Amino acid sequence: MRVGAGGGADERELGQNRQTYLEIAIARCSMNIRKTIATILIASSLAGCGVVDLISKGMSYSNAVAADLERDIGLKPEVGFNWHNGNLQSVTVTFPKVYIGKPLDELANTVRGVVVKEFKQTPDTIVLAFSLAK
Numbered sequence: 001m002r003v004g005a006g007g008g009a010d011e012r013e014l015g016q017n018r019q020t021y022l023e024i025a026i027a028r029c030s031m032n033i034r035k036t037i038a039t040i041l042i043a044s045s046l047a048g049c050g051v052v053d054l055i056s057k058g059m060s061y062s063n064a065v066a067a068d069l070e071r072d073i074g075l076k077p078e079v080g081f082n083w084h085n086g087n088l089q090s091v092t093v094t095f096p097k098v099y100i101g102k103p104l105d106e107l108a109n110t111v112r113g114v115v116v117k118e119f120k121q122t123p124d125t126i127v128l129a130f131s132l133a134k
Helices: 009-048 051-073 104-119
Strands: 078-084 087-095 125-130
Touching (some): 051 087, 087 104, 104 125
Antiparallel strands (some): 078 087
16 A cells, blocks of 8 residues: 555655666676676687687598498497597597498407598597497
């Protein structure tokens, strides 16, 4: 209930709510600007140290491995990789099903040869995997 004309308790409360909403909006805008600046700084530092180039090359290498193995074996695998300080730590080659066209050691040698050829260096570990359906 209003008390008196033009200056009751309800109007003061409404004014405080407006100020609170304005302060929240300014704080959110400030946080968004900070996030944007941090993202730009991180992106520029990553671009400067070659991480973006390394990831794009790694993706092209993994696609080439998958294409070569599909041509040689007839199954297209998923190929993942892990780089650490510019050194290829591991490559994981996962086939969509168990391959029975060659003995496992021959398949492993084929995968190893293609990985080394396409990645242009020998990883510390090559993981050969098969996905088993339900």
